[in-house]
Amino acid sequence: MNDYSTIELHLPDDAATQRFGQDLAAALHRGDVLMLKGDLGAGKSTLARSIIRALAGDAELEVPSPTFTLVQSYQTALPAYHYDLYRLGDQDEIFELGFDEASSSGVCLVEWPQMAEAHMPADGLVISLTEADDGGRYAELAGPKEKMDRLNRAMEQRRFLENSGWRNARREYLSGDASARHYEHVFVEDRDAILVDSPALVPAGPMNSTKSYADIAHIALNCTSFFAVGEILRGGGLRVPSIYAKDLDNGFLLLENLGHDGIVDADGKPIAERYLAAADMLATMHSRAWPRTHVEAGISYELPPFDRDAIMAELDLLVDWYVPERTGGPAPSSLRAEYHALWHEALDGIEEGEKTIMLRDFHSPNILWQEASEGSDRVGLIDFQDALWGPSAYDLASLAFDARVDVPANMENAILERYLERRKDTALFEAEGFRRAYALMALQRNSKILGIFVRLNRRDGKPGYMRHLPRISGYIRRALDHPRLGSLREFYIRNRLIDNVE
Structure with a gap:
């Protein structure tokens, strides 16, 4: 053969x-x-x-x-x-x-x-x-x-x-994620590290006449972004893994092991102290001026923008995957057109808001708790290769509406209020505008996730993600409570995109 x-x-x-x-x-x-x-x-x-x-x-x-x-x-x-x-x-x-x-x-x-x-x-x-x-x-x-x-x-x-100097290393399977990346725990004598295999991605066919979804949504195609963004974050004093060895051309990294202690307990429930500390870290991070580029020998990397095209491409995942899951057939063109129009109208109000490094997936699977450290160093970051330049509200919404964990409404509100308290003395920070951007980014992110989790089941044969849909739907209901999202709330309810709305 x-x-x-x-x-x-x-x-x-x-x-x-x-x-x-x-x-x-x-x-x-x-x-x-x-x-x-x-x-x-x-x-x-x-x-x-x-x-x-x-x-x-x-x-x-x-x-x-x-x-x-x-x-x-x-x-x-x-x-x-x-x-x-x-x-x-x-x-x-x-x-x-x-x-x-x-x-x-x-x-x-x-x-x-x-x-x-x-x-x-x-x-x-x-x-x-x-x-x-x-x-x-x-x-x-x-x-x-x-x-x-x-x-x-x-x-x-x-x-x-x-x-890389790790001859005869013992390898243990650690995990994979929703992408093609692969992780292992490796050991040599009294040393240990995390091996990351991040093969270069080949974007799927064009989403429009010229670009793929990965291009429009700025999905990292290789591990250069992880290295470059990590150097930016490290330079700003955030806790990211040290890089022991790298082969960016072939997609291999050998990273410091930040441990396995996260921000949820043994039963998968959120630990309030740690979520609040993560909000503190974001408040500190967002109060600083950050470079948007990293340049060193052979590497020049600029954080892509979380622009209107990227936001809308992500939102289309709900229409392309979740709507057919709900209705048994493709979304009517009229539904898609109204969805786009309402979102464009909603986004007009936040594009001039505060922009910073947007880690993009700042939630429990990607936060490792550093018990022996203090301040922001207690929050270890491990997944930031898809980072963008975008609204500061996005990462707080990612944390407080954690896709993998049931964060109750009172804790979500405490996370938001803790962040706002830490930011109140930041020059030009405007709390009410941030609240609206926070609700809108929570709605955008969770709408996208509904589509992604259905796609992981339907296209990639990963049914385990479907168990998260009720939680994500509940988060959408909560985000839609913001008084300035009334038109989107009416649309989601009328088209039965969420359940159990009183």
């Missing part, structure tokens, strides 16, 4: 096999099936154990061989299912072991796949292990190009680590 490729590797010892398993774990996606072939003692279980431990983020995790149970399951970052089919009596028995569900819901590692060869997927990745004369082993990998490209990318990550 033209789209089938192979790779051969020499693994001189068990440590190399374990590192290879970590590299494989970094490349896996939900639905992948790895067929591990080789004689007894060839290293299949060693490799499977390393993959599972990397996915679990636990180098000491007990991973027994499923020789007698035939299958063991693990609730890791990606659900993992470890099969050993050596004792399988009949090929069809594999279905009694839940193979169909496992191979669609998680990652399957299958030792002795030839015992159920008729039921192995044609697009699976085959890894054949054989002994080498030096006491190590050879690994031959074969699979479809898309899967092999992922594996090659994981091996490029390994080379980046080695070239």
